Amino acid sequence: MIGTALDLVVVALLVAAALAAVGARGLFAGVVFFVGYGVFVAIAWLRLDAIDVALAEAAIGAGLTGVLLLGAVGHLTRAGAGAPPRRPAIPLALACAGISVMLGWAVLSLPDAPGLQAPVAAALPGSGSTNPVTSVLLNFRAFDTLLESIVLLAVLVGVWALAPDAAWGGRPGLVQRVRPDGVLAGFGRLLPPLGLLVGVYLVWAGTKQPGGAFQGGTVLAAVWLLASMAGVARAPRVTSLILRAALVAGPVLFLAVGMAGALGGSFLGLRPDWAAALVLTIEVGLTLSIASALALLVLGPPERPA
Amino acid sequence: MTTLLLSLPVALPLLAALLAVAASRQAAGLAMATGFLVLGLSVWLAFEVAAAGPITIALGGWEAPLGIVLRADGLGAGFLVVSAMVMAVVLVAAQPSFEDQGQESRAGFAFWPLALLLFAGLNTAFLSRDLFNLFVALELLTLSAIALVAIEGKAGSVTAALRYMVFALLGSVLFLLGAALAYAAHATLDIGLLAQVELGWPMAAALALMTMGLAIKTALFPFHAWLPPAHAGAPAPASAMLSALVPKASFVILLRLWFDLAPELASPLLLAVLGGLGAVAVIHGSLLAIGQDRLKLIIAYSTVAQLGYLFLVFPLAGGAGGAQPWSAGAWTAASFHAFAHMLAKAAMFLAAGLFLRAVGHDRLEGLRGLARAMPIACFAFGLSAISLMGLPLSGGFTAKYLLLTSAFASGQWGWGLVLVAGGLLAAIYLFRPLNLMFSKEGAAASLTPVPRWEQVLPLLLALAAVLLGLFSAGPFAFLQIGRPGAAAEGLLP
Numbered sequence: 074m075i076g077t078a079l080d081l082v083v084v085a086l087l088v089a090a091a092l093a094a095v096g097a098r099g100l101f102a103g104v105v106f107f108v109g110y111g112v113f114v115a116i117a118w119l120r121l122d123a124i125d126v127a128l129a130e131a132a133i134g135a136g137l138t139g140v141l142l143l144g145a146v147g148h149l150t151r152a153g154a155g156a157p158p159r160r161p162a163i164p165l166a167l168a169c170a171g172i173s174v175m176l177g178w179a180v181l182s183l184p185d186a187p188g189l190q191a192p193v194a195a196a197l198p199g200s201g202s203t204n205p206v207t208s209v210l211l212n213f214r215a216f217d218t219l220l221e222s223i224v225l226l227a228v229l230v231g232v233w234a235l236a237p238d239a240a241w242g243g244r245p246g247l248v249q250r251v252r253p254d255g256v257l258a259g260f261g262r263l264l265p266p267l268g269l270l271v272g273v274y275l276v277w278a279g280t281k282q283p284g285g286a287f288q289g290g291t292v293l294a295a296v297w298l299l300a301s302m303a304g305v306a307r308a309p310r311v312t313s314l315i316l317r318a319a320l321v322a323g324p325v326l327f328l329a330v331g332m333a334g335a336l337g338g339s340f341l342g343l344r345p346d347w348a349a350a351l352v353l354t355i356e357v358g359l360t361l362s363i364a365s366a367l368a369l370l371v372l373g374p375p376e377r378p379a
Numbered sequence: 380m381t382t383l384l385l386s387l388p389v390a391l392p393l394l395a396a397l398l399a400v401a402a403s404r405q406a407a408g409l410a411m412a413t414g415f416l417v418l419g420l421s422v423w424l425a426f427e428v429a430a431a432g433p434i435t436i437a438l439g440g441w442e443a444p445l446g447i448v449l450r451a452d453g454l455g456a457g458f459l460v461v462s463a464m465v466m467a468v469v470l471v472a473a474q475p476s477f478e479d480q481g482q483e484s485r486a487g488f489a490f491w492p493l494a495l496l497l498f499a500g501l502n503t504a505f506l507s508r509d510l511f512n513l514f515v516a517l518e519l520l521t522l523s524a525i526a527l528v529a530i531e532g533k534a535g536s537v538t539a540a541l542r543y544m545v546f547a548l549l550g551s552v553l554f555l556l557g558a559a560l561a562y563a564a565h566a567t568l569d570i571g572l573l574a575q576v577e578l579g580w581p582m583a584a585a586l587a588l589m590t591m592g593l594a595i596k597t598a599l600f601p602f603h604a605w606l607p608p609a610h611a612g613a614p615a616p617a618s619a620m621l622s623a624l625v626p627k628a629s630f631v632i633l634l635r636l637w638f639d640l641a642p643e644l645a646s647p648l649l650l651a652v653l654g655g656l657g658a659v660a661v662i663h664g665s666l667l668a669i670g671q672d673r674l675k676l677i678i679a680y681s682t683v684a685q686l687g688y689l690f691l692v693f694p695l696a697g698g699a700g701g702a703q704p705w706s707a708g709a710w711t712a713a714s715f716h717a718f719a720h721m722l723a724k725a726a727m728f729l730a731a732g733l734f735l736r737a738v739g740h741d742r743l744e745g746l747r748g749l750a751r752a753m754p755i756a757c758f759a760f761g762l763s764a765i766s767l768m769g770l771p772l773s774g775g776f777t778a779k780y781l782l783l784t785s786a787f788a789s790g791q792w793g794w795g796l797v798l799v800a801g802g803l804l805a806a807i808y809l810f811r812p813l814n815l816m817f818s819k820e821g822a823a824a825s826l827t828p829v830p831r832w833e834q835v836l837p838l839l840l841a842l843a844a845v846l847l848g849l850f851s852a853g854p855f856a857f858l859q860i861g862r863p864g865a866a867a868e869g870l871l872p
Binding site: 231 | 393512565580
């Protein structure tokens, strides 16, 4: 009873935040509502017992995307762009409504399919992890995860390609000016150690409980961003070899394990007796690469002449 | 061995892309070597498929529904080979523009990993049988393609890239919604397994969503507006990949959805709508191409028209009435048309890039008398124009001939008229640049010289497009390997 009531409240808040984000008067307000929407989506995933998805949604959907969008609003304001035109997009609204009705109707007429929980549980021993989500991501459907971690890299290369030619070789993002005794500088020193601990724990715990490379990587990216915004750490140059190595380390490791499997007869296959060690190694590598890629995506391309 | 043959065409470009990010000095050499290696492996795979039939591997040893299945049949291996041919040549052609001498530059760094990731995404899309995996492959492909559009760094090309992104992401969301719905309904994402279960309304909705998403990504009319500025605004080697290769991935998935996964859900209305939109694309794209006065825009609008032909496969191969002798012909013709377009369009964009470099701009009047200064590149342009118009002895001709035969054999005269009209319109929009190129007068005074070997590259692809027509029996038989039953019997009962 209380559960149902809570669900109804979350659903109402979700719809309200979505409408507010679309209908907000200014871009900034729209982004704020969008971040709120992301938080409610994360709560909805929690209510559906999908803790891994909830963590990812809170960290990436609400957190990092929100920061990216706020950064974009800042850029637009500095560039002197006016508010977007406010005209009702009726054809678009009708198309969205049509698709929503079709989706809703299809979902309501879904058969009672059992899902894949049973086969996943049966295959779990020897898969390298006792958290079914981690086993799906790094073993059963490792190919998806490999490609996704590389998609992140493709996007970063695409963002870097937007740099002015003269800025190539410089440091990503704009210069941060921080008052040495200000709040930001204080938090910039206080929070990173805690964040590091949480991030590393999320990766470590991911083999047994909810967590993993994407969630831990996001927290670590946030740590780097905070330190960078507080002026404690400077981002390395985009041509830095160490930076490039960190960006590709995870996918290269993942691919190398996959190719070794292919030589043994199964691409991306993990030997059951080595699976646990391999899964953890890949997770650690991916965390490094995902954290660097996410942080660099938020910092953006280098903008000042090198 | 089969494991390596199926996984390396995906794994090698991925590995090369990662290494190209880390060691950008070696990127150009790595990319070119990867192009030829993957071409060799794809040809080898095709021979294996020709000898032993379709090859299937379960990644990580996990069979569907738990794991992801890759499968090379005639269609998939055929697309793999032709796209590797295009890619190998395009990567060599890109070397003069994007290989950094000395210090690393922005475009010199970004081009090679993006091109290689596009390659990997493409090959995954041709081989994978898993709906979610196909989504990820399309994401890799599309995001790399969008970044390549923006790589010139000019305001115009960045705007075109953003517009492309808005359309492409809309397509992605629709496809993903469909895949999620399919999983929710049947607890599997595998096309082969889904084809065996009885499909209900949720799957019909899923297919509608996925078809819409793929149509947007294939730039089917009326979702084509993003294509011409994006394809014309990119540098020539990127345009060649974008126009020749990228839309084919989503089209192959569309073929798999309707002919493999759910032939029983096709309805006369669906077939008419897909065919009708394709027909409008043929006419509309061609008319707009006639109106352009910049060479790259003509070629880009031509892509809108040429992609339209592909959708005629739905009414022609899928049409009513039991086992039809013409269905297999039309189904094969669509692949033939795609192959011929891949080769000819890549050749054309590469040649246009050389003209642009020689003349300094791509307005049509700059082409006047160019054939005397650049005979090889102009010959390549002419040959690929022959294939695009569908003139005899070219790959384009074989495709149109097969489509026309099935249109008349099945009594669907209307589609036949579209084919004929499209060919005539193509002749009109390609005649203008050809006429100028081969005109007797015209100044060739202040041209930037283009080395001969660079002019040979588009010629190789154009020759392949023509040879596809001359030796069409082999590829025709090859495409039948592992052909879905619906491709021979039509989609409608």
